[in-house]
Amino acid sequence: MTYHGSVLKKSGALLLAGAVIATTWGETVPLASAATATPSSKTTVATVSAGKAPVTATAFVQAMEEAATLAGVPFSMDKLSGTTVQRKDAALALQTWLKLESTPESFKDVPDQASFAGAVGALNTAGLMKGYTDSLFLPNGVLTQNDVAILKDRIYNYIKPFVLEEATITDLQAAMTQGKLTSKELVQKYLDRIEKYDDQGVSINAVLTLNPEALKIAETLDEERAAQGPRGPLHGIPVLVKDNFDTNDMPTTAGCICLKDSVPAHDAEQVKKLKAAGAIILGKTNLHEFAFGITTSSSLGGQTLNPYALDHYPGGSSGGTGAAIASNFAAAGMGTDTGGSIRIPSSFNSLVGIRPTIGLSSREGIIPLALTQDVGGPMARTVSDAAIMLDATAGYDKNDVATAYAVGKIPSSYTDFLDISGLKGARIGVATELIPSTKAEEKAVADVINNAVEELKSLGATAVPISIPNLAEINKYPSLSGYEFKFQLNDYLDSLGEDAPYHSLSEIIASGQFDKSQEQSMKTRDARETLETTEYKDIVLKRTQVTRESLLKVMADNNLDAIIYPTSTQAAGVIGEGQNSGGNNRLSPFSGFPAITVPAGFTTDGLPVGMEFLGRAFDEGTLIKLAYSYEQGTHHRQAPKLTP
Template identity: 45%
Template sequence: MRRRFAVLASVVATVGSTALAVTALPAPSAQAETGIVDVADRSVAELGELLADGEVTSRGLVDAYLRRIEAQDPDLGAILTLNPRARAEAVRLDAERARGELRGPLHGVPVVVKDNMDTHDLPTTSGSLALRGMRPPDDATQIARLREAGALVLAKTNLHEYAMSIYTESSLGGQTRNPYDAARHPGGSSGGSAVAVAASLAPAALGTDTCGSVRIPAAHTNLVGVRPTLGLSSRDGVAPLAGTQDTVGPLTTSVEDAALLLDATVGHDPADPVTEAALGRVPDSYLDGLDRPALTGARVGVVTDYFDTGGRAPDTNALVRRAIDDMAAQGAEPVELGPLPDVMVAAAGANRVRHEFERDLDAYLAESARGRPLRLAHLAEPRDRLTLADLAASGEVIPSVLSTLRAWVDSPALPNPEYDETLRQRDRLRALLTGLMAEHDLDALVYPSISEPPTPIGVEQSYRNCRLAAYSGFPAVSVPAGFTADGLPVGVELLGLPFSEPDLLALAHDYEQATGHRTPPGH
């Protein structure tokens, strides 16, 4: 990759509308019909087996998913841009397979990616009309690694504009809707990625998580979502919110699939110096050990502070408590932690986004936008390059996000005393979490991924449960915990020490296999 981390030409785009309609896809040829299977709720692992056995081709999978997108996405709004070369790329990958040139378990599997990750062959817009013409010069490291592993990027997905909140609404893509109840939001900001996987528009996706943006939509759409340890996965070529909090992680229908995506994407990247911490910390495969009885003898600390009382929190609490009971039935020992110390609560408020956003976004735009779109770069000083100030001046952003962008233009230079204090609080939180787990001999913390089921569109909800992992940089996994009486998904989250992903995934897999809560929409 050519950048350092400082911090489709759409097939169907209707630029300027509030949604991108996916219609009038060319009909597959009779030859392409051969090998098409029902892809509804098929996992990456299952598709890999079908491809290996010759029961389906990558081209057949692409056609099957395009049909589902055409039929379902107009009502969901998950997809921003389709890859117009997807079929041709699938044919190439099928030819490689026929020659015995396999790149790995993802070879020929279509995936979707959040539209704040650079793709050299597709627009990267952060969901914003202001950036509708932006075409980065190369792929983000995560995208490049997916492609090197043989995965095929089928589409870019909607997000809450600039990844700014948890409801997945953008000026370019409109409101993404929850496939379990279209009147409710899907969580965010990676809601488009989550909805695409939950509705079987793709078998897996990548999202980003600054404070819950993978885990919240996973919980709201009955998926597995992983926020990796800060430093495990590269952010090179990813539009930032805050460089000391941003991570990239998978959204999948199973823990096994999450492990497959992590295998393909994590590890040291010279373009993102924070990933030096991953050197020597990446296992041969995150699949190793998934089938062991990981919950037997495990001690899980129940974060009672994160069980709220307002709104529909009791519905979530009941399901997460049942999840903890199920873990105990598998041999785990729950440890009720009681109220968190005041000093930890204070440290778990050390959000750096408003401090870092302008600095990090301007650095990203300098590399990925290279001054384009030209119609914006002159709107504010400096007149010769694209910056946050230009985006704010354009007005081509949903009102709620636009007000934030304008408020953060000309942010105080870093470092400064207030920012330095947030970094001290981050370090304190890391030390306190480490000490808490050592004191109680814990393998993981457990709590609701988000305190309520998905609220109706336009109704806000608290997302403070994202903080322990996000502000410390520790890893966390959200896994389905079941459904409320009216069919709304709930997630339970497991948090571990840095680079404990192998153990967290094993715990989540053991729970997942014992409970089987993954159920596709409409079932």
């Protein structure tokens, strides 16, 4: 195996965590501080790190052999002279073994003409041996036991063969940077999995359309990477989007036969942002037709299956994205959420799903269900991947006035909130009323969530039982999809211009080209004549006000960072027997506040359960911090065994 290039750079990274520089007068300074110190004749490098003794040459070679054996790759390294190992000698030995190309370096203490200069540059570039400071490599420094332990781990991660299943976006970028993988090869790997598990075999039936240009786009992005480096973390990364996001190179159908040939002239704003970040839109996923329900069946795509239990629903309406990402058909995906359509399928497929604050991300180019509640957001296997996707898709759009509210409220990167200790000192409100256990199906979920509360405590959080004010009143309000859909769909069809296959909901109903099980719902919506009614305006104004004020009050009264509850009060239902998710998912869309669901475990029947964190407007960063800490402290996510 040949390696070239460099791994993702971490500014100011050091070889060691916890190493120290010792001064001649006995003071010890952490390297993190010493990195900014001015070198002087009074400073020397300690030969011990974190209290560990220097390692022998034999032990160093043995450690590298163990890393190679663990990774399953060949190992060959000449015996090193001397009893201990200097950093320059380690760099030369590793360069030879890993066949790394010599690379220029800029350390003040490494002469350009030195025999080890190219090796130092190569190891530094590869992220395997960084400098002790930005300007000093200390080539004569002696490796300690702690040094070698960290180096062994880095070498293992560098040389281990690439494994597609459950690979994170960061894993994929590292593999492409190290030369183990190209974007074109990655696209083909995902296409192969879709063919193996979606089109045949267990036939998950999650993907509606594949991008015929995906391989060509990947090849172009590979060329761009080679010429000028990656645009960012999504460069060359294949993603799947729910088929109600407009794409100008594939049909956008909402799962309906009536729109099977409708190719919009423009990408949805979030799709446009993903492409600009270097992501590849690998294809479009099935959804509950027009996003009406939570079981994900459509006249165009049929019934999508749950990869954890093929006779169960995948959730909805973004169930195609949920089942596909859970099955490793792409790195991550996009869904939409009007009532719970990102979070429910994320919960049912052991995924992380983010419903952003209304206004954080543009809805332009998404086939609407109810714009008062609609959002688009990421669905991923990890919190970090979801944060990367949110970074790419959030932001102002002049064509969606709601995004003006987010100006000045979006951090430089949501990945800055990925704090493994994020739950320490946090105060989490436990909405006990939202954890029902009357029915057997509810108890199975309640058991998982109650255990998750104990896990939150063990990770440093204070769990505060709360009662949400006015909850009964909030739950009496309906979703606005029954009010707004007709008018906003007609506007969307009008935006398609003369090429629109139909120009109104009435025409679609008259055509008969839709899922007949939704006929009555469509006719009821079509019969609504106007939104200029007191009933509608009261819902828009009073429902929003009472929900926001109730949530803000209970959070302020209890000094809470977030509120948690089960994403769905029941796990995935058996296909044909109906699906109930409860009303927990309403709090986020009724208030406009953000929510993130994260895997909390599995029922005794092996069905995934999600726990939802709800926060204040535009406080996605805090939710990501809390969810990441919980995820890293528990690691509940498991890949479905049916799509190995």
